[in-house]
Structure formats: structure tokens, C-alpha cells
Amino acid sequence: MNYEQVVRDLWRHGDGQVPDHAARLKELIRYATLAPSGHNTQCWRFRIAEDAITILPDLTRRTPVVDPDDHHLYVSLGCAAENLSLAARALGMQGEVTFNAEGAGEVRVMLAPCQPEVTPLFEAIPARQCSRTDYDGSPITDEELHLLQAAGTGHGVSISLLTEKKAIENVLEYVLQANGLQVGNRAFRQELETWIRFGDHEAIKAGDGLFARSMGSPATPRWLGRWLFRTLFRQGAENAKVARQVRSSAGIAVFISQADDRAHWVEAGRCYQRFALQATALGICNAFINQPVEEASVRPAFAEALGIVGGRPDLVVRFGRGKAMPRSLRRPVEAVLVSSVSA
Template identity: 50%
Template sequence: MTWIKEHRGRICHCLCMEIGRRIFIGGAVAGAAAFGAGLWWRGLSAPYVAAADRLRSPLPSLPETLDLVRFATLGANGHNTQPWRFSKVADGLAIAPDFSRRTPVVDPDDHHLYASLGCAAESLSIAARARGLSGEIGEAGAEGLIATLRPAQPEIGALFAAIPERQCTRSAYDGTRLTSEEVGVLAAEAKVHGVTAIWREGAAVEPILDLVIAGNTRQMENPAFVAELRKWIRFNGAQAARTGDGLYAAVSGNPTAPETIGRILFDAFFRIGPENDKYARHIRSSAGIFTLVAPSNDPAGWIAAGRAYQRMALRATAMGLRNAFVNQSVEEPAVRADLASLLDLDEMRPNLVFRVGRAPPMPRSLRRLPEAVMN
């Protein structure tokens, strides 16, 4: 695998602004100033909605390469950096890492980067199969992950229909449980790629919540982590539409702001306590938490974890369920070790952690145009 290294309110009595994974709370003075500056919930602009619609328009029955790339890029990806490049190869499409889009603080070993490639590869595979193309994903090679696109019998199923609907839903859920059958159906999707999905619900979620909070606290105390996150936040719809990437505030149901003011507010009001309270609220409102464990702790395993997550998220979407990552528990090495020991994983690495439950949809995120990610 030589290519591997060549390669996350409202204004009320106070200003409570939640951006991506993080919340900022300020006093009445800041709230009034922000209100005076025109910061108020403005909803989603028409151009933003149009871009989100275009991105998710139906896959043509005879898709061009760029149509398939568009469906691939609808995969989940860390901080919405979209760390991928696509290129045509002899009998298919290659997906290679774009290391210019790494997030070295939150993801120093590129684990999430490879998992994100896995998410894109899985969407591509499912979309190709739905349109009568083989869509097999080979082992990672010099050109990246290759999806073969040879003629095949079309396989149209619920996962395909869910590709444009899936989203990471960062809100409080309705508190209802999943049946054991539902849990089993979701976990079976991970097994397709040899990945184990460990489910915890009820009181058994509390120790995981403690680790999410421990990880989140460490991250928020790290100025480099905060700076990296800030770089990927998109404070208003125009900025989000211009870049086509990053974590747009409204996706988490929050007010938008001119960029300069958004950055000032971020610096002034990003606080550990409210953030941790939010995660506790969100997790306790969920039906439970899945932890994914891949068979190997290397890029091949990390890609498998991403593919497994993407299938589970698509299946959940098809079942009317929502999900959102709470990866703080696997991003800080010491906390990750605690999670591994909590789940009796011995030497195995817990790759990805996400909550599942029921909730209305949130606004959708954007992607760069397929042309921008094609070689």
C-alpha cells in the first residue's frame, strides 16, 4: 500500500451558539451586540438549499463518471474536509487520499481520513451496483481504492435510496429505544466488511458518555485542536456554498454570522462546560451507542470501519433512524485505551463511535462539485 504514505442557538437571554460539534455561550452584552450586528437565525438561503438539492439530485439511469463521483462524495467524512481525489482507471474509478485535507491534530495517524475514504467507497459501490455496474472495491493499491465498473445485474435496494437522505444528525433525539431486531439488522451491515458493531443502551451507555466527556475536555483544552476545528467551521451559508466543504453552523441548527464576527464569537464563547452538557443531553436522548471495531489496526482496517459505518448509517436512514458520531472517545489515545478496556477489546482498536435514535432531520451539508475532486 505505497499510496498510503505518498498521500463539528439562538439569541435569547444570552447568546447560545452551537457550531458544528461545539457550543458557545456568552452573556447578555455579547448577545445584544450580536443581535445589533444582525446575527439572528436566518434560515437557509435559497442558493444554499439549491446547492444541497443539486448535490442530491437522482442518479441518472446511465450515470456519467461525475454522477458516480457525486454519489460517492455524499459519504460521511471527518470535519467534512472531503479528503479524496477520484480518477478514471482502466476498468473503473480510483479513490485516493488527498493529504492536503488532513486534520493532523484530531487525526494524527490519518485513521479518520482512511475511514472517510471507506465511506465514499461504500457509497460509490452501492450506487454503481444500482446502475448495473459491478462496483467491487479492491484492495488499496498504487492508485488508491479501485471500484470496478463492469456491466453487471442491477441491484437496487434500500441502501441505494438512502444515499441522498443520510446525514449526521447532531440534535437531541426522542429517547425511544431500538428493538433487538433493529439493533441486529444494523450490526449485520458492519459484518459485511468484517467489522464488529458493539451496542450499548440504557445504563450501559453512561460509562461511554463519561469517556466522550473526558475526550471532549482534553480536546477543548488543546489550543491546536480548537484552531483546527475553527478552520473547518463555515459561519454562514455563503461561505459554506463558496467552499463546498467544512462544518456549516446551520447544519447543527444554529445561527449564522458574517465570517469575521463568527470567528470572534467562537474565540470568545467556546466553553467546555456547555459542550459537555450538550453531549450528555444528546447521548441520553439516544436509543444507544454503537462502537465499531475493525479486524486490523491499519489503513485497510480503518477503510473497512468507514465502509461498515456507511452501510449502517444508510440502513439506519432506510429504517427511519438517525445517527451522529461521538468520536471524542476514540480520538484521544488515553481515552481510547479506556474505551477498549471498558469494551474488553484487548489489543483491538475501537475505530468509530456513534449514537442512534429517532429525530427529525437537520439541514443538509454540502460537498465540493465532482469536477473539483476529479483528476
């Protein structure tokens, strides 16, 4: 299959043909894998039981340079759990999400029968994407902001929506400071390059990583893509692009945890996923600008500038109206399943 065929087969709702309980559980996992993850590493594994699905961190897919404390990894588990929970309800199961911090930690989704409910957030799952492009600058209505605020708020996690130009410029200052540090860091560049899939065939074969076309770059053979990346990925050009994209946005969302621990990171992921799905349902794009929360030397000053006391700024997201971008890909469900014995 070519790239377009793979995308159509992947980013879709099910056809309703789930003949038995086992097939239904695998369908829930398929929806879960459509969640976002840092560098699209898909840093999760799934263990199936009769009345539960457990989401485990796949530590072989860590990104230790950009995410040294695995914060984004656990956020990704929360995103997957939220998708799974929404899909479960649509298929007639209530999903209760809990986090067990023992060992590497795990997210458990207990399942019980309920009346099926197809929500707008569930409907939006196949359409959601991180739109890494310029937006059109048009404002978001108060009603839309209220819906985004409600979707992005959770247990011990709050969301701050910034739409005033001065507030956006204040955040942008820290984004550019941190972005400059990352682009200037050779280890960061090497890690990022490892996860870029430069061409269609490479993206299809891997089923993971950041597809070049999703980031606005042309598809190329890997040898050429690597050369272009190493030649053109420079602080000045990248900061100019980031500044232009942020200034084209209608606003910025900052997700804030009351406590800096894995349970709250997972909850932040669930909150972000609801926010992103609600935005998608409203025709609003979003993309991460997480640089100031990824760089440990910048994060405290960024938190102070936002008036955050005693919590952690988890995620920074720009939003606005814009065009859809080429889609990232996913590995098949079978690739992320683990047996009860091996897990």
C-alpha cells in the same frame, strides 16, 4: 443560487440521464462524494479508468490535530467506496472494492457489468446525514437492531450495539473525558474553527467544512461566527450539550477493527456507511461521538472498558429518532477528479 437551492441540487438521486459510459462513471463519483468525512474535509480524489475508479487520499486536507494518524481520513475513503459500490450496482455495474497499501494507499473499485439492483441502502444515500441534535429517546426495535448489526459488520470489523442505560453512561464517561481534552486544546479549537462555515454564502462558496446550521448554530458572517465560537466554545457548555445528546439517544454503536491498519480503517468506513444508510432507511438518525477514539491518551482505557483485546475501536456513533438538520455541502465532481498522469 441560495443555500436551499444548492442543497436540492446536491442531495438528490440522478435523473437517469447518463448518455455514455464516461457520464455514468462521473455519476458514480457524485454519489461517492455524498459520503461523510471528518470535518467534511472531503479528503478524497478520484481517478477514472475504463473499468475501474480509484479513490486516493487527499493529504492536503488532513486534520492533523484531531486525526494525527489519518485514521478518519482512510475511514472516509471507505465511506465513499461503499457509496460508489452501491451506486454502481444500481446503474448495472458490480463494484469490487480492494485496498492497495503501497505509498499513501488507494482504494480501487473494479467495475463489471451486472443486472441493475436498486437497494434500500442506495435509495437512502441522498437522505443520509450526521444529525448533530437531540433525539427523542424512543427505543429501537429488536428487528431494527438486527438490521443495523448486519449492515455494520464487515471483513475484520465488528460492531457493538449498546442500548442499556448503564452501558451508554459508561461510554459517555469516556466521551466527556476526551471531549474536555479536545475543547481545552487550543490547537484543536483552531483546527476546528478553520473548517467551520459560519454563513450560507461562505458554505456555498467553499462547498466543504462544517456548516454552522448543521450543528444547530445560527448562520452568521464569518467575523461574528468566529467571535461567538471563541467566546462560547467552552468545556462546561460543550460537555453539557454532549451529555444531553447522548442521553437522548436510543443507543451507541462502536465499530471495532481486528487490526489497526489502513486496510481495516477503510473497511470500518464501509461498515459505518452501510450502518448509516440502513439507519436512514429505517428513519433512524445517527451522529459521531468519536472523542474517546480520537484522543490517544483515552483510547486504550476506553477499549479496555469495552473489553476490546487486540483490536482498535474505530468509531463511536450515537443513534436514535430525531429531526433532520440543515445539510452540509459538497464540492463539484470536477474538483475531485485527477488525471491518470498526475495521480
